[in-house]
Amino acid sequence: MHRKLFSNRSSSNDNNMLPEYAGIPIDAAVEVNMLRLKRDLGGSDDLIMREIRYEGMRAASAAVVYIDGLSNATMINQYIFDVLDYSLSNHHADNPSSVDAAVLAKKLLNGMGAISTVNEMASLYTELLSGQAIILLAGHQHAYCADIREWKGRDVTESTNQTSIRGPRESFTETLRTNTSLIRRKIKDPRLWTETVTIGKVTKTCVTLMYLNGVVKPSVLQMVRSRLSTIDIDSILDSGYIEEQIEDGKWSLFPTVYNTELPDNAAGQLLEGKVAILVEGTPNVLIVPTQLVTFFQSTEDYYQRSFYASLLRILRFGTVFISLLFPSLYIAITTFHRDMLPASLLISLAAQREGVPFPAFFEALIMEITFEILREAGLRMPRAIGQAVSVVGTLVIGQAAVEAGIVSAAMVIVVSITAISTFTLPAYSMSIPVRILRFAFMVAAGSFGLFGIIMGFFILMLHLCALRSFGEPYMSPLSPFKKQDMEDALFRLPRWLSYKRPDTSMGAGESRIRKR
Structure with a gap:
């Protein structure tokens, strides 16, 4: 399957866009866009705008805009500017609008992960404030977004809240992609799928779902998607914001959403047909659905x-x-x-x-x-x-x-x-x-x-x-009683006995499917 070099993001969900800028197109003049950016962001000193202007030309041919501390400044200075300068100076300096977008994309993709395009100011602000570098070309009524996000994060260390005597010492961090990679290192299966949504009108927090396709129940997955899509809130600063919005029994004292800091624990839950919800900026990963007996089980029980x-x-x-x-x-x-x-x-x-x-x-x-x-x-x-x-x-x-x-x-x-x-x-x-x-x-x-x-x-x-x-x-497998799940409820059977798939997954009761 052929992928487009530039993916159009103008069709994003309106809830993920800034409503006051929705529908405002990107101007073909680079200076107009730069003035608008400087005005809307209040002249913030971490907003870096660098333009390319050739001798004898009144208007700028191109500009790169990024937020200092969120984007890789070295990549911008040593790579993006060189590619732009080469593309523009190669017979296009007097007419930047004639630059072939496909050719430019190929050159940029050689040194970075992803290039996308946006057509409205609302989408531009969302990408800019997420750490992407914005490339503006004169004569183009859209902007190119280079995914070169880079910010300081906490290293993968041992969890202080969920200690383990025997087993892996690593725990989740506040960086979303680090957390997804920690789980993928445990489960090397192409059926491990991810879906990312943006929640929070102001914070624009990325929330990622991880699940094993073909193992998770479709009804459970659809319910998770539905509840996340109905969240209407200004900010998501921790996974606790999500948990309170999607949990069952909102007036109950007992938690109906499980959370963990351990990648091996999350991987084990995914193998049982559950869904992991990873929230940007927090090391606590939510696991749904959950049962009461899960809160009494430790990862060390399996080691x-x-x-x-x-x-x-x-x-x-x-x-x-x-x-x-x-x-x-x-x-x-x-x-x-x-x-x-x-x-x-x-x-x-x-x-x-x-x-x-x-x-x-x-x-x-x-x-x-x-x-x-x-x-x-x-x-x-x-x-x-x-x-x-x-x-x-x-x-x-x-x-x-x-x-x-x-x-x-x-x-x-x-x-x-x-x-x-x-x-x-x-x-x-x-x-x-x-x-x-x-x-x-x-x-x-x-x-x-x-x-x-x-x-x-x-x-x-x-x-x-x-x-x-x-x-x-919530009381499964004790009530209703499910014999196949009692293998790993009040006690754990030896591994040399055949495990069966738990009732929380598709194909429940199939034998010789080992969990964890």
Whole structure:
């Protein structure tokens, strides 16, 4: 298939163009366009405009416009100007409009990636502010855009939020093309397709979809495209802007969009028939659809022996129940159901609480709120002292509270175990709803005892079973139960057993299709 040397971008979506400049054509006179650019950008000092003017000619024959810091200035100075000067001086200096666009394109393409053409000022501004160099020729009512974007970005380093003991150490960066390349290095398959859209009326943020064609469900892919196309917002500065716009269950505490900083994690999700959403300027990649069990799975589960990985995964599920219900169970039992405790333990707890002036509910509430304050302070303080302050603060405040008779020693133990259990979750986004629901269960336990906990848990399960993520059940494969997906849910089967394609992909249930 033959490709055109210049792709016309005048037919771009109106939502991606500057509305105040829509319909304004590019003038055939280079000086008029340069004056308009300088006026509209307020004479910004990072707007670089260089023109080619030959002796004896009143008007400029050509000009190159770019934003300093976004475009490769070396390429412009050492290559583009040489090509332009050669093309114009070769019998065209007196008539720049006679320059053959096809010939010029071939010469420029020899040293750069892509050349396109725009016919309106709105498209010109979009390309210019995206880092492309704009080439203006006298007598041409369109501009040529040279893709020589180059800006400083963070190097590929190890993730600080999702650590891995065994496995790749690389993580996504804020550069979009770096992130797509990291995934392509994992999946060398021509079926790995990408689609890029521009979202944000002001920021013009590039958002790229990545998926395995023939593996992803067409209904899921179409739903992702539809939801992205309906986003009408001025700015997209992080993937969180996108997540909040496209997620299911907008009033639910539980995230229905998974995010990761690890390329191997994203690649594994793509192999399961999911869609990755990469947003320019953020290292967090969104994965849709997702299920609840995904938030309890770590990439290390696939790099270790299945027996150890399964044990750790079951441990994570157990620690979530501890983090969610341990304080409320303590409150319910010590307040309403003391007869459930052995006599010796009951006497010990009663002796500890003898001088405590608060009931168990307020005692737990005080400690939980104090720990949440220390946790937030540790995150916001400088990294060098944040961790030390949070640890020392917890020990000092806990010991002082016990000695002052405000809380019992048993309550400090309960809150400490609960807090530590929260950190076992691989996905930070799942720990937030667990921490919030912990307070709700404490209120239910303080009001109705074990009956309140059971009713609250029942309501929680109903809510989770009703949630969906891009048309897929959130509790799958537990509810509805899907036997073929249980191979990699609560536990992970050994690799020498045949895997089957998960239900989130096309051809679900096909055997001997190994995931990851």
